[in-house]
Amino acid sequence: MSTDNLLNIVFGVLGSVALLVLFILNVFNYLEEDSYTYLWVNALGGLCACLAAIFVKYWPFVALEASWTLTSLVRIGLKIVRRRI
Structure with missing residues (x-):
């Protein structure tokens, strides 16, 4: 297995699992979608999934x-700005 293929699998699995776990926690009211935890994990999970899609050049999923x-x-960013006002 090549390094590129391994990275694609790692990023794809991490991103998908992060987004799925967040979705489940949100649906069952264990984590609010306004919380920093939700937003940061959502951003990082989306970034990992985006990188995996870039590796395989699947542009609709990249978008x-x-x-x-x-x-x-x-x-x-909006949450940080609103806290400072």
């Missing part, structure tokens, strides 16, 4: 995961 990641980062 989806990049927008997922950016949305989480924007929400983190």
Whole structure:
């Protein structure tokens, strides 16, 4: 197995598991979608999934995961700004 293939698998699994666990925790009200934990893990999970999609050049999924990641980062930024006001 090549290093690129291994990285693709690692990033894909980490990203998918992170996003799935967050979804389940949110559905069962164990983690609020406004919490920093949710937002940061969502951003990192989306980034990992995005990188995995880039490795295999699956552009629709790259767009989806990049927008997922950016949305989480924007929400983190807005939350920080609102705390300072």
